[in-house]
Every structure is written in structure tokens, then in C-alpha cells.
Amino acid sequence: MKIRNSILIVCLIVLSKSILIAGEGMWIPMLLQSLNEKEMQDMGMKFTADDIYSINHSSMKDAILLFGRGCTSEIISDEGLLLTNHHCGFGAIQKHSSVEHDYLTDGFWAMSREEELVNPGLTATLMLEMRDISKEVNNGVRADMTENERNAMISDNIKTLVEGFEKQSEYKAKIVPFYKGNQYYMIITETFKDIRLVGAPPSNIGKFGGDTDNWMWPRHTGDFSLFRIYVGKDGKPAEYSEDNIPYTPKYHFPISLQGTDLGDFTMVFGYPARTNEYLPSYALELITEIGNPQKIKLRETRLDIFRKYSEKDPEVRIQYATKHARVANYWKKMIGESSGVKRMHAIEDKREYEKQFVQWVNSSDYTKNEYSGMISGFENYYSQLKPLSLARDYFSEAVMGMEIVSFSFQYKNLVNLSRVKNPDKEKIANEIEKLKKRNTTFFKDYYKPIDKEVVAQMLKYYDQNIEGDFKPEFFAVIHKKYKSDYSAYTDMIFKKSIFDDEAALNNLLNNYKPKDYKVILKDPAFHVSDEFYDIYMSKIKTPYFNISKNIDSLQRKFMKAQMEMNPGKRFYPDANFTLRVSYGKVDGYKPRDAVNFRHFTTLEGIMDKENPDIYDYVVEDRLKELYMQKDYGKYADKDGSLHISFIASNHTTGGNSGSPVIDANGNLIGVNFDRAWEGTMSDLAYDPDVCRNISLDIRYFLFVVDKFAGAGYLVDEMDLVQ
Ligand code: ARG
Ligand code: GLU
Numbered sequence: 001m002k003i004r005n006s007i008l009i010v011c012l013i014v015l016s017k018s019i020l021i022a023g024e025g026m027w028i029p030m031l032l033q034s035l036n037e038k039e040m041q042d043m044g045m046k047f048t049a050d051d052i053y054s055i056n057h058s059s060m061k062d063a064i065l066l067f068g069r070g071c072t073s074e075i076i077s078d079e080g081l082l083l084t085n086h087h088c089g090f091g092a093i094q095k096h097s098s099v100e101h102d103y104l105t106d107g108f109w110a111m112s113r114e115e116e117l118v119n120p121g122l123t124a125t126l127m128l129e130m131r132d133i134s135k136e137v138n139n140g141v142r143a144d145m146t147e148n149e150r151n152a153m154i155s156d157n158i159k160t161l162v163e164g165f166e167k168q169s170e171y172k173a174k175i176v177p178f179y180k181g182n183q184y185y186m187i188i189t190e191t192f193k194d195i196r197l198v199g200a201p202p203s204n205i206g207k208f209g210g211d212t213d214n215w216m217w218p219r220h221t222g223d224f225s226l227f228r229i230y231v232g233k234d235g236k237p238a239e240y241s242e243d244n245i246p247y248t249p250k251y252h253f254p255i256s257l258q259g260t261d262l263g264d265f266t267m268v269f270g271y272p273a274r275t276n277e278y279l280p281s282y283a284l285e286l287i288t289e290i291g292n293p294q295k296i297k298l299r300e301t302r303l304d305i306f307r308k309y310s311e312k313d314p315e316v317r318i319q320y321a322t323k324h325a326r327v328a329n330y331w332k333k334m335i336g337e338s339s340g341v342k343r344m345h346a347i348e349d350k351r352e353y354e355k356q357f358v359q360w361v362n363s364s365d366y367t368k369n370e371y372s373g374m375i376s377g378f379e380n381y382y383s384q385l386k387p388l389s390l391a392r393d394y395f396s397e398a399v400m401g402m403e404i405v406s407f408s409f410q411y412k413n414l415v416n417l418s419r420v421k422n423p424d425k426e427k428i429a430n431e432i433e434k435l436k437k438r439n440t441t442f443f444k445d446y447y448k449p450i451d452k453e454v455v456a457q458m459l460k461y462y463d464q465n466i467e468g469d470f471k472p473e474f475f476a477v478i479h480k481k482y483k484s485d486y487s488a489y490t491d492m493i494f495k496k497s498i499f500d501d502e503a504a505l506n507n508l509l510n511n512y513k514p515k516d517y518k519v520i521l522k523d524p525a526f527h528v529s530d531e532f533y534d535i536y537m538s539k540i541k542t543p544y545f546n547i548s549k550n551i552d553s554l555q556r557k558f559m560k561a562q563m564e565m566n567p568g569k570r571f572y573p574d575a576n577f578t579l580r581v582s583y584g585k586v587d588g589y590k591p592r593d594a595v596n597f598r599h600f601t602t603l604e605g606i607m608d609k610e611n612p613d614i615y616d617y618v619v620e621d622r623l624k625e626l627y628m629q630k631d632y633g634k635y636a637d638k639d640g641s642l643h644i645s646f647i648a649s650n651h652t653t654g655g656n657s658g659s660p661v662i663d664a665n666g667n668l669i670g671v672n673f674d675r676a677w678e679g680t681m682s683d684l685a686y687d688p689d690v691c692r693n694i695s696l697d698i699r700y701f702l703f704v705v706d707k708f709a710g711a712g713y714l715v716d717e718m719d720l721v722q
Contacts, residue, residue: 023584023649024686025572026272028178028185029053029061030130032581035570040583044265044664051666052269052581055129060666061579062250064269065124065192065229067658072270073124073227074660076255076668077717080229080247081198082124083701084658085673086206089225092119093200094322107202109711116196116228118240124195124229127579128171129188136161137175137184147553161186170236178573180278180559181552187578192247194230194240199711201225201704202620208606210616211328215336216677217597219694220606220644223673224701226714253660254719255698256667259637260586260646262599267583268650268672268693270659272575275683278559280375281350282382283551284684288341290386291393292334298397298461299331305453317615319445333680340681340690349685360565371561374554381551388544391470395540398458399532403451407442408499409529411435411520418517432509439509443502448494456490470539472531497525575653575683582656582693584649589690591678600697603627603642626707634722635703644700647676647692653683661695667721670695 027036032049040049053061067073071088075081086093090104096117097103110116137157141150158175165173165186173188200206205222213219229247232238260266276283306324310317341347354375361371400406414431417423463475463486482489498504498519508516520526563571588599607627611617626632632642652659652672661670672695675682679691702720706712 023582023688023691024651024682025570026275026575026580026582026651026653027572028130029269029579029581030132036581036583040265040267043583043585045267045583046664047666052267058250060251060253060269060662061127063252064579064660065126066271066577067124067227068122070273070655071657072655072659072672074269074658074668074671075229075247075249075252077252077719078248079717080231080249081252081714081717082195082227082229083660083671084225084227085223085671085696086200086203086221086225087223087673088658089197089200089227092117092122092197092227093225095119096197103200104203107200107205107709108197109199109709110197111711111713113246116198118194118196119227120240122195122227123191123193124227125189125191127187127189130578131186131188132183133161133175133186134183147549151549158184176576176578178576178578179563179571180574181556182560182563183573185578190237192229192231192237194238194244196228196230197225198228199226199705199709199714201709204618204620205623205704205708208616208619209609211325211332212616214329215332215674215680217591217647217692217694218601218605219674220601220609221673221696222644222700222704223696224671224704226705252719253662253668254666254721255702256663256665256669256721257634257699257702258663258667258669258721259643259697259699260600260648260663260669262586262588264586265583265664266586266648266650266669266695267581267662268652268656268659269581269662270579270652270672271577271655272580272582272653273577273655275575275653277572277574277684277686278555278562279350279684280378280382280558281347281354282378284341284347284350286382286386286389287684288338288347288681291389292338294390294465295393295397296331296334296338298394298401298458299327299334301457301461302401302454303327303331305450305457309447309450316447316450319447320450323445332677336677336680337684338681340678340687341684343678344681344685344687346681346685357561357565361561367561367564371557374558374561377554378551378558381547381554385544385547385551387467387470388540388547391466391540392544394462394466395532395536398462399529402455402458402528403442403446404455404493404497404499404525405529405532407438408497408520408523408526409533410438411499411526412530412533415517415520418514423514428512428514432512436506436509439502439505446500448500451500452490452494455493456487459490460486470535472528472535474528474531493524493528497523499523499525575655577655582650582652584651584693586646586648587692588647589676589678589692591676591690597647597676599648600646601644602637603632603644606644620708622708626703631707632703633707634720635699635707637699642700642703643697645694645696646670647694649688649691650693651682651686651691652693656693661693661698665721668698670698671701 030053032052037049051059053059063075065073067084067088071084073082073084076083093103137154139157141153162173171188171190173186175184175186177184201222208221230244231247232244238244306320310320358375361367417428417431478489494500586599588597590596609617610619637643656672659672660668661672663669672693674694676692682691702715706715
């Protein structure tokens with residue numbers, strides 16, 4: 001009896017674990033039928049893998065587009081209406097904004113097709129088909145080849161295959177490695193080039209909670225914006241023209257007004273950019289215990305300086321708003337990621353796993369032959385990589401973080417064009433035009449006192465943390481001539497440089513003669529950036545690249561070995577900016593002792609957070625009015641309240657922003673826009689207990705469009721399911 005009970009308990013634990021674990025993974029659309037369909041249906045899904053991805057008839061994939069270069073979007077009407085996040089449309093909204101029409105602050109609603117705004121350069125890309133092309137890519141690759149020979153052969157094959165495809169097709173193709181280069185898929189796409197802005201809520205809805213609430217639950221952000229795809233009269237992608245017509249998609253998502261309940265099936269379909277779930281422990285250690293903490297400190301220093309001046313001067317706050325959001329976003333993510341990995345003991349778990357792996361390798365002649373020495377190989381490569389990786393991080397975070405330094409570096413090309421024997425006048429003239437434009441954009445959002453403090457701090461941190469070999473010569477000058485006073489050296493830079501002076505720079509460009517390159521070379525800001533650049537090119541870039549190449553080929557074999565070691569296990573490939581399906585369940589979580597998070601938020605929560613004195617928590621009068629009247633119409637939940645956002649256990653990452661969240665019936669119920677803080681390590685290790693994606697409740701979107709903005713005619717265009 002006793003034994004029976006304990007067996008039962010073990011079974012229950014195993015069972016409940018396997019139920020919870022349904023959530024991890026970003027799956028390949030064309031393999032769903034064989035790998036996932038059954039589990040998805042067991043979890044409640046009422047449609048089939050073929051409804052998600054098919055090349056024979058229209059399917060959900062025909063309504064999902066890569067938005068710009070980094071987000072996902074979905075089509076929600078048969079006239080090409082495209083839904084994505086506010087933070088994804090932000091750049092476009094900002095470009096149309098001016099003091100007279102501040103669409104960022106006030107929102108924007110095209111009340112007719114004519115009012116929709118054109119966005120030159122903005123694209124949306126549809127995946128038409130994916131093909132497993134591993135065999136063709138590996139054609140001619142032999143086991144006795146060196147890694148370099150192998151890589152060259154594969155690159156050649158890829159080039160030939162893509163060219164071959166594109167020659168006979170109107171579409172574009174690219175070939176992408178999956179499973180660390182153990183498989184290759186050809187991705188066939190069509191890119192739309194006339195994407196017009198249709199609507200955006202005011203920032204205090206679309207960015208409500210700002211950077212304060214970013215990466216956190218409970219969340220109340222109305223993070224959406226609306227666009228429309230236009231095509232030529234032939235229905236094909238075309239550059240903007242007045243004659244273009246709205247796109248008729250093969251598929252668009254119906255929208256559910258039903259809402260979600262705890263435990264409901266959800267699916268996220270979009271473009272996750274990068275994950276690294278199969279790294280060895282040494283890599284995890286380098287990222288979370290060395291790289292992240294250093295980068296966090298460097299970013300924190302800059303953010304503190306931004307904040308200090310932004311609080312004093314609202315104009316500075318606007319100038320540095322985008323910079324602040326960009327720096328703060330991954331600053332916060334890295335903190336969450338490192339502490340999540342620690343909390344999970346992910347490094348220790350990997351070490352344990354590596355021990356088992358070595359045992360497995362030693363268990364047969366075949367495995368010994370194929371896979372011996374891999375873990376110690378990783379150890380060796382990562383210890384070589386460490387100083388280089390740190391220096392590289394300091395280049396991207398500290399050196400590029402000094403605005404005057406990274407900006408002056410843009411003049412390098414002009415110097416190079418000028419210092420040759422017979423300078424090409426035309427090329428120089430073009431370069432000067434480019435630089436003049438850059439000057440305008442740079443100085444529009446530049447505040448010298450901020451940069452001055454940043455430069456002094458970044459130089460100090462670089463000096464203190466980076467090995468002597470990677471230090472430019474000017475550091476010796478700082479120590480000798482400036483008695484190690486980084487601020488004094490910085491003062492000298494700003495006193496003598498013209499790169500902090502728009503008028504002086506334009507004057508140089510307007511009267512530029514090739515011999516003037518000497519003025520640039522002598523400039524102390526340019527001098528600093530040039531010395532940094534030399535060090536990077538001569539001592540960091542190539543060795544880093546070479547070690548990384550060795551690691552990549554080891555990682556490819558490690559992936560293959562792991563799949564052989566666990567033949568029963570389903571492996572999903574790391575995210576690589578290709579279309580993927582994640583699925584999970586609506587679920588709250590327990591972030592810490594005694595705290596239990598519910599799975600949804602409501603308008604009440606917005607009113608609770610309201611604070612007219614804090615920028616991130618200002619609530620529009622119109623929204624307050626609607627709240628007072630409790631007039632939510634058909635957008636109210638069955639509990640009577642207006643739901644704002646919800647969380648579920650779908651495995652997502654950057655790039656999934658804007659992805660549709662789909663219910664068991666295939667209807668749109670939300671738009672993915674973030675992850676919850678405690679689960680941000682899911683790019684490296686997924687913990688089913690706390691990894692949650694955050695989605696906008698689609699009914700809040702409809703409510704804002706219809707009731708708040710009075711753009712109900714847009715809702716008429718959509719298919720609402722009661
Ligand atoms: N954390 C979300 C995503 O990477 C949202 C970022 C934009 N929002 C913000 N408050 N900065 O990337
Ligand atoms: N906000 C992220 C994006 O822009 C999604 C959040 C995440 O990393 O999961 O793609």
C-alpha cells in the first residue's frame with residue numbers, strides 16, 4: 001500500500017510537471033503536425049496544424065507579417081488592416097509628429113482612407129513558404145573536411161540555391177540554419193512597401209506605465225498601433241503611389257469578444273529573434289555572471305545621468321526619451337535574466353547535465369569517437385573568449401555610449417576619402433551631404449552636459465575594467481598629463497573639439513577642402529574614437545570572431561549529440577527571426593513568497609496607478625470619463641469590468657512584440673507585447689512556474705478604437721465573434 005502510494009505520488013508529480021511544461025518551445029510551423037498538434041489539441045485547441053500553416057490553401061500564416069525589421073504584426077480585416085504594438089509603430093508615429101500635430105502625445109486616428117499616413121521605408125514581410133533544404137545545403141560536404149572548407153562549401157551552396165530560386169520566381173528567398181546548423185530551411189517571402197499609419201492611441205495609453213512598468217506584471221499598457229497594407233492595382237507589393245489600393249489578404253484573423261479564463265489554451269504566432277537554450281554552462285556563466293553585470297552597471301550609470309538632467313528640464317526629457325527607453329529596456333531585461341538564471345540554479349543544472357553527457361559520450365565507441373572532449377573544449381574556448389567578450393561589451397556599451405565619440409566616428413569615411421592622392425570630389429560631396437543630415441538629427445537630441453558626464457564616467461570604467469592590451473594610448477596621457485583625472489581630460493575634449501558644436505561642424509562642411517581632414521584628425525573627440533577603433537580592429541574583432549567560429553562548430557556537434565542522447569525528447573530550435581508557434585495556457589504565477597499574481601488586469605488598475613504628477617501614470621480625461629460611466633458596451637468582460645491585459649505561459653522573446661495571441665477556436669484574443677520580470681531568463685532557460693508572456697486584451701484595443709477615439713468605422717471593418 002505504502003509503495004503503491006509513493007509510486008502514485010511520483011506519477012502525479014511527473015504528470016503535473018509535464019502538464020506545466022507545456023509552454024516551453026518555439027516551434028517550426030511546418031512541423032507542427034508531427035511534433036505538436038496532438039499536444040495542442042489535448043490542451044484545448046480546436047483547429048489543426050494545417051489551419052496554422054499550409055501551402056495548399058489559406059491558413060493563419062497568411063495573416064502574419066514581420067513588421068519593419070524587428071516586430072510582428074497581423075492582418076485583422078479583408079482590407080489589409082494591420083495590428084501591431086505601439087512600441088513597434090513608435091518610430092513611424094514619431095516621424096509624423098510635430099509641435100502642431102503631436103501624434104505621440106495626442107494619438108492619431110485617420111477618419112478616412114485619405115487621412116492614412118504614408119511611411120517611406122517601412123515594410124511588412126509575409127512568409128509564403130518554408131522548405132527543408134538541409135540535404136541540398138550540405139551537398140558535397142564530407143566528414144574529412146576542415147571547418148573552414150565545410151563552411152565555404154555550405155556558403156557556396158546557399159548562394160547557388162538562393163540565386164537559383166530567385167531567378168525563376170517573383171519572390172525572395174533566404175536560407176537559415178536551424179538547430180545550430182544541423183538543419184537548413186529556405187524561407188520564401190514577399191515584402192510589402194506601402195504601409196500606412198491608420199491609428200495610434202495617445203502615449204499615456206500606448207506607453208502607460210512607461211519604463212517603470214516595463215518587463216513587469218501587473219501591467220496596464222494599451223500597447224497597440226494600427227496600419228494598413230497597400231498594394232498596386234495588380235494586388236502585388238508596390239512602392240507608395242496614390243493609385244495603390246488596400247491589400248486583400250488570403251487570410252485575416254476574426255476577433256473574439258469572449259475573453260479568456262484561467263487555463264485556457266493560447267497560441268502566439270510570430271517572429272522571435274534570438275534565444276540560446278542549448279548553451280554549455282561556461283557560456284551561461286559568461287553571459288549572466290560577467291557580461292550582464294558589467295553591461296548593467298554601464299547602462300545604469302548612463303541612465304542616472306539622463307534622469308538627473310531630464311528631471312530638471314522637460315525639453316531634455318523629450319530629447320532623451322527615446323534614448324532612455326532604448327537603454328533602459330535591456331538594462332532591465334539583463335537584471336531580470338541574470339537573477340532568473342541564479343534563482344533557477346540553471347548553471348548548476350547545466351553542469352550536472354554536462355556530467356551526464358560526458359558519461360554518455362564514454363558509453364560507446366561510436367559516441368567516444370564522435371563527441372569526446374566537447375565539454376572541455378567549451379571550457380577552453382570560453383576562457384579564451386572571456387577577456388575579448390568583455391572588451392567587446394565595453395565597446396558597444398561604454399565606447400558607443402559616449403555620444404561625442406560615436407558621433408565623431410561617423411567622420412571617419414570623410415577622412416579616408418580626403419587623405420588619398422587624388423580625392424574623388426563627387427564622393428566627398430555626397431559624403432558631406434550625408435554628414436550634414438546626420439548633424440541635424442544628432443544635435444536635435446543632444447544635450448552636452450549629459451554627454452560630458454557620460455564621457456568622464458565611461459572612460460573611467462573602461463580604464464578600470466579592461467586589460468591593458470585593449471587600452472588605447474590616450475589613457476597613458478590621462479594618467480600622466482591629467483594625473484588620472486578623467487573629468488579634466490573630458491573637459492579638454494569638450495573645450496577643444498568641434499563635435500559638440502553644430503555651427504562649427506556645418507561651417508567645416510560648407511567650406512570643406514580635402515586637406516581639412518587634418519582638422520578632423522586633430523580633433524580630440526575624433527582622436528579618442530579613432531584610437532578605440534584601431535584597437536578594436538587590430539586586437540579584438542578577429543580573435544573574437546575566430547574563437548566564436550570554433551565555438552559555433554562545437555555547438556553544432558553538441559546540439560546533434562544532445563539530440564542523439566535523448567532520442568525521445570522533442571527539441572525546438574533556438575529562435576532565429578523566423579516564423580514560430582508557441583503555445584501555452586492562461587495562467588497567473590507566484591513571483592515570491594506569499595505573493596500570488598492573478599492572470600489579468602482591469603481598468604480599475606489604471607485608475608489605481610493614476611498620478612497626474614508622474615509622467616508614466618497620467619490618465620487622459622476622456623478615459624476617466626468612460627471609466628466613470630462604466631460604459632464598456634460589448635467590450636466588457638462577463639465579470640463586468642474592462643480587461644486590459646493578461647498573462648500566459650507562451651514561450652516568447654524580443655521580436656514577438658505585436659504577435660497575435662490566438663484562442664482555442666483560432667480567434668484573436670490579444671496582442672503580445674512583453675514578458676514578466678521573473679521569467680526574463682527564458683531566452684537561456686525556461687521555467688514553467690514563472691515564465692509568462694504579457695498580452696494586450698483585444699477588447700481593450702477595440703474599446704480604445706471605438707469608445708475612446710470614436711473610430712468605430714474601423715471596428716466595422718473587422719470580424720467580431722461574440
Ligand atoms: N520590454 C518590451 C520589449 O522589449 C517593451 C519595450 C518598449 N517599452 C518601453 N517601456 N521601453 O522589448
Ligand atoms: N517587447 C518585446 C519586443 O519588442 C517583447 C518582449 C520579450 O522580449 O518577450 O519584441
